[in-house]
Amino acid sequence: MNHPRIDQAAMGGAADLDALCRALARHAPHQHRSGDGIDRSVTLLRQADLLTDSGAADPAATARRLVRIAGANLSVARLYEGHINALRIVEMHGSAAQTARVAEIVAKGAFLGVWGADGAEPVRVDGHALRGAKTFASGLGTVTHAIITVAGDDAPRIGLIDVRDASRHHPGDWAMRGMRATRSGGHDFAGIEVDEVDWIGAPGCYVTEPGFVSGVWRIAALQLGATFGLLDAARRHLGGLERMGAEAQLTRLTPPMMRALAAETFVRRAACFGESTTNTATPEQGVALSAAARLLTEEIAQQTIAAVEQSVGLVHFSQGSETGRMAEDLATYLRQAARDALLLRVGRHTLDTPRPVWEMLP
Incomplete structure (x- = not known):
């Protein structure tokens, strides 16, 4: 199996990110079947110069990058998110010497x-x-x-x-x-x-804010990206059968698609608030928005999985089905811890308060 090098100094451009995501998507079926080959996908991330930065300097761009990578290969995105989360934890809580040591071992190949x-x-x-x-x-x-x-x-x-x-x-x-x-x-x-x-x-x-719950915007980005990836896989499958234009298919898939597109802006906003990069954001606003983004993208993902099952039909559950593989990975990833606790925290911050709801978006 070929794993082409992504010869870019950085992945700042859209074309560069497109090339990386195409390579990661090609590797996903083999990695799912065999459980092998993910190291080579991590190497592609390293070659693209994505492993040295925690993403906190430009959280909106980081959220977009996580969305794109998750749409191509959710398993790789999960590991990438863990890596940049670790970098961020060291930046926030470690000493300058520790931050330098971690940067050194990452430069030498650590993940x-x-x-x-x-x-x-x-x-x-x-x-x-x-x-x-x-x-x-x-x-x-x-x-x-x-x-x-x-x-x-x-x-x-x-x-x-x-x-x-x-x-x-x-x-x-x-x-x-x-x-x-x-x-x-x-x-x-x-x-x-x-x-x-x-x-x-x-x-x-580790459990202080900002940084703990306020960091779950990264999970939201992965959930949303994998949702986009699943919608695209369904579109390709149905298009290949010349059924994508059928009214029944459009009726099923358009509602979750619209919600996913709207959620992308929300996830990027939550990323900025979660990293406290706005002058008006409080730590609790960052927590509430990040948690809300995670819960919203979970809901959209579950709606999408159900719609794709109905649209693709029984073949969705066959061995080797692209939509089946992606939905199975996404459904597993959605089962993050403490969902109900997050929902209550969002509700208490936004509703059980004398402040108008719109003040959540200063």
Whole structure:
């Protein structure tokens, strides 16, 4: 299988991003079937000079980039989002020396992730070593260094740790039908010396705002991008059968398409507020808008999946179906944690208040 180099100094131009997304989309079916080859897609991101920047300087452009990459290959986008999230966490909570060290290892080929979900035994310090494990750890064998949460008596700590030891990987723990190409699974941290952890920030810093819930605009961007990708796949399939122009198909697919197009602007706005790049945005506004964007894009994605199932029909569920593969990945990715808690937080900030709703958009 050929994996062409993207010979660009940077991916600032639309044509450059188009070329990258075409390459990532070509690789997606093989990666889904075999669970292999995602490293080479990460190499394309590196060649495109996308791994050195957290995206915080221009969050609107970062949101657009995440949307495009997720539309081409959601599994690659998931790993890319984890990498830039890790860079941002170090920028926000680490020292200048730590930020420089991380930049150095990334320049030498490191790929980062954020692993927060604990296994049956949460990761914690036990004397001079760690104990416990992480689950749903994306990028086993691809991520070289992960930011992990470590339980504490009062508040969780975070640290950066080398996770290349394959003997600690448990890919069999990932029994999901979707997102198989992400190489997710468990990672055992038992026995790793505390001195091997590069501790970042003060205890509890990871769950402060801005940066924690206000950062879920990145998830919203991936959900939206994968929705666009699924709509395009359905369009191509039905167009190839000369059925896309049928009134029934247009009636099914046009409503979610319109909502997805409208949501793109909302996601970019949430990105700017979530990163506190506007003078008028408060941390809680950033949280509420980012959470709302995540919830809205989830709803649109689910509407799109249902519409595509009806439009494509039984072949959608066949082995090798492009729309089936993309819908399965998207449905799996949509199951993010704490959905109801986010909905309540958005409602309390926007409705259970004396302020008019429109003030959410200063």
